[in-house]
Amino acid sequence: MQVFKNLEELKIDLNFSYTFAEHDLLTIMERDLIGNLKVLDVSGCASLNLSSLFSENSKVTKLEKLIIDQARVSLSSIANWKYASHLTYLSASDCSFTDQDFELLVAPNSNLCNLTYLNIQKSFKYSIDNMKEVKLSETLNFTQLKSLRMGWNMFSPFAISPRVKFNNMITLDMSGLKIGEKAFKSVIRNQSLKSLENLTVRECRLGWEFIEALVNPTINCLKSLKTLKMNDNKISNKGMILLSNSKLLSQLTIIELDINFIGIEGATSILENYEKFKHLKYISLKNNNFGKKLLEFRECNISNAIVDDCI
Structure with missing residues (x-):
């Protein structure tokens, strides 16, 4: 097993395994040998509940890039994970997130405040409470973001405001949002978007x-x-x-x-x-x-x- 000692990237592809279970993945995450893991890709693992991976027993303490597209996992389990502050890249498209997940994403003490890349396309498939959406306008968690992909979500105009701080934003994708032309116009008036290079x-x-x-x-x-x-x-x-x-x-x-x-x-x-x-x-x-x-x-x-x- 020493071969895994310097492992920095791990991808779990269930297309080639019919017997892989949650406890198998949990066992891997709790091994000392993967302590240097920096990239974890468990996209497409919809058959497994991955929330238990982000526990106090996890030995993955240096993770920088996490890909959970089309996976069954709550964003809150990641946001509450003590090592989530090391994450700079999070791709979580086509998941099924809730109001609680949204609230933790924009919470002032969130462990996800160091992200530079965030993809949450098609992950908020149901309407979010308006008061929770207002918190997106007030959060400072996106000041480090360079790329945000938030398209095809059930956001309302309350989620978008010129007050959102996008100080380092280079790529912004809001495709498929039905928030109205007025809300989109307020986005491009955001004075913090001076570094924006790519708008979709x-x-x-x-x-x-x-x-x-x-x-x-x-x-x-x-x-x-x-x-x-x-x-x-x-x-x-x-x-x-x-x-x-x-x-x-x-x-x-x-x-x-x-x-x-x-x-x-x-x-x-x-x-x-x-x-x-x-x-x-x-x-x-x-x-x-x-x-x-x-x-x-x-x-x-x-x-x-x-x-x-x-x-």
Whole structure:
């Protein structure tokens, strides 16, 4: 067993085991030989209750990266684990978290306050008490976060506020949130987002009013933005014209606006302002009803960008 003495990464894949049980994993976690483990991946272990792994008897005291996607585990069991303060990376998508889990995530004394990466997409599948959501606006637990993926959750507008501290945020994904355009506009007005480089808001029912707020020159918090992904929204030709005539266009390197309603007028505005695409490397505008402008898109070369097939 000495072979495990310097083990730093462990992945449990139950696709290759039909006899692996909770006590087997618990036995592994309580072995002195895995005390140097830094990465643990138990994603997909929905058949096991993994909450017992994070007990006082666990010998995994240096864990930095934890992946529990599609696993059966409570976030509260991790947040209450005394060694959770070492975690900098937590991926917990497609789990089934509760109000209590949410409250511990934003609690002032949470052991999860040192995270730099957090993925909780599709994990809060039921509505959360509004008063608990307000605590998200007040928490300081996200000040270290560089990447937050919180899409497709049952959050309300109460969960989003310009007061949330995102001082080091580089990547923010809020896809699939049905919180309304007003709440999304409040997010991009957040003055702590000055380091934000990548913004993804797919399937959020956003229209031209969001684009208008996004390109507002008085908003100084998006000066670092480089990637904008807004597929499957309600962006009309008016929204595309606003974006095409904005200063924001000159700093973007990646734009994705598939499945919107840009139309011929929106396409024309892009072609007329293509000289503003100074840093663009990739643009995708599929399924936007371009009509006659489609041929021009196929032939144009926007600052050496790859123009994805617009059909």
